[in-house]
Amino acid sequence: MANPSNTKDAWRMWSGVVAWAGFPALHGLWMLADWSLRDPALPMSGGIPNSVTSAFQGASLIGFAILIFASLGRVRLLPLRLLITLVAVSIGAGGMILGWLSYVIHNGIDTL
Incomplete structure (x- = not known):
């Protein structure tokens, strides 16, 4: 990556990095939280409600x-x-x- 010349360029660069790296990380953390709220023996019970997950x-x-x-x-x-x-959102x-x-x-x- 090029060295950003000003704060606008730096913000643009970091917003792209946060989008592409943070998006999967955030969903991974959400899945981890959902799994920690479930009983591994009965995975159908517990977890974060589907409506909350869909809103997220x-x-x-x-x-x-x-x-x-x-x-x-x-x-x-x-x-x-x-x-x-x-294209990126797709x-x-x-x-x-x-x-x-x-x-x-x-x-x-x-849950499907």
């Missing part, structure tokens, strides 16, 4: 989109910036869906 997932995707959009501050064409953000949402499906299937949680 939606809010994290919105936060991810905002951080990605902010990290693209050097892209001056708004339609291009929105397109890149849409990749993030796909990864999130696959991660959560893997978590649910591998731990025997039948």
Whole structure:
């Protein structure tokens, strides 16, 4: 990565890093918290309620989109910036869906 020349460039760079690194880490911590609230012998019981988890997932995707959009501050064409953000959020949402499906299937949680 290039050395940021001013605070705006540094903020843009870190918002991208936080989005791409923080998004999976945050979901991993959420899964860990959900699993710690469940009885491993009966994984269907306990855990964080599905409605709360769904709200968390939606809010994290919105936060991810905002951080990605902010990290693209050097892209001056708004339609291009929105397109890149849409592609990034699609990749993030796909990864999130696959991660959560893997978590649910591998731990025997039948919430689908």
